[in-house]
Ligand SMILES: NC(=O)C1=CN([C@@H]2O[C@H](COP(=O)(O)OP(=O)(O)OC[C@H]3O[C@@H](n4cnc5c(N)ncnc54)[C@H](O)[C@@H]3O)[C@@H](O)[C@H]2O)C=CC1
């Protein structure tokens with residue numbers, strides 16, 4: 449029996465309840481996409497009047513009820529926030545849902561984790577010390593005895609983009625963009641594109657950091673001192689490597705056709721093209737973890753929470769991709 453996917457609650461005051469209900473309605477007749485929600489059943493019901501909800505005691509019950517009701521592993525919130533208005537006392541449960549999903553994955557009860565968006569600043573008051581899910585999931589993996597190198601990969605249409613440095617101030621990027629960081633991200637990317645996406649020798653492109661990829665050192669030297677030496681090492685290891693490319697011309701359709709994934713030097717270099725190409729269908733995938741994790745590419749969208757105008761396509765795509773990755777890895 450394949451273990452079902454587990455969906456975390458995310459920030460309850462955001463659009464998570466809206467898009468979860470819509471995703472369940474869209475997927476309920478796709479058995480491969482069966483998921484169980486870790487969340488407050490009463491709150492999800494109150495945000496979605498008329499939604500069929502089935503409280504279950506273990507994820508293994510999800511396949512039995514999925515076609516007729518949203519399966520929920522009921523984890524009561526400390527309070528029921530007004531849509532769009534974060535309640536500080538719910539932060540511990542938001543974190544606990546991520547912790548529990550990971551524990552379930554380690555026990556084999558979850559075939560993969562799909563995370564609803566969190567409001568990161570809201571969690572810091574509850575002791576959260578991480579940049580986001582990706583590094584927190586790596587931290588939890590280490591706590592479960594498996595230290596890993598995590599990689600954030602954004603997927604849209606024909607583009608897979610990896611930010612080598614992630615949630616750090618732009619001024620800190622040059623110092624943190626090391627040869628070792630590029631090598632570590634590239635090696636994990638190559639391994640997991642083979643494992644989960646059937647790309648046995650993926651073509652990996654790399655952007656430069658500076659305008660025109662430094663133009664031979666006249667517009668910055670990181671391409672010469674850091675990026676090219678890292679790419680030479682990867683080539684020597686047998687990886688199919690292209691770059692460093694000028695970031696401004698690396699993302700048009702003909703350029704995208706020349707690589708399977710592109711490693712970018714900082715957050716916005718990777719995420720702007722993905723969200724521009726397909727904001728509503730984009731997916732965030734964590735590579736390098738001992739379990740599968742996907743997520744919508746968007747955030748909590750507090751401004752439209754509770755209006756039912758949130759587009760659920762990104763969450764639906766994230767759930768379907770997690771199911772395909774689970775099958776590929778089986
Ligand atoms: N995986 C995660 O947990 C992520 C969490 N975040 C967090 O979300 C919070 C808000 O971040 P923002 O930068 O405002 O990004 P956001 O994605 O929440 O919102 C940006 C804009 O897109 C709209 N939008 C977002 N999702 C939508 C959807 N499904 N349908 C229709 N419109 C949608 C919003 O209404 C807003 O106008 C922050 O705390 C951020 O850290 C952001 C990205 C991913």
Ligand SMILES: NCC(=O)COP(=O)(O)O
Pocket residue numbers: 579580581582583600719732743
């Ligand atoms: N900008 C991407 C983002 O914020 C998602 O981060 P994570 O929570 O998946 O680590």
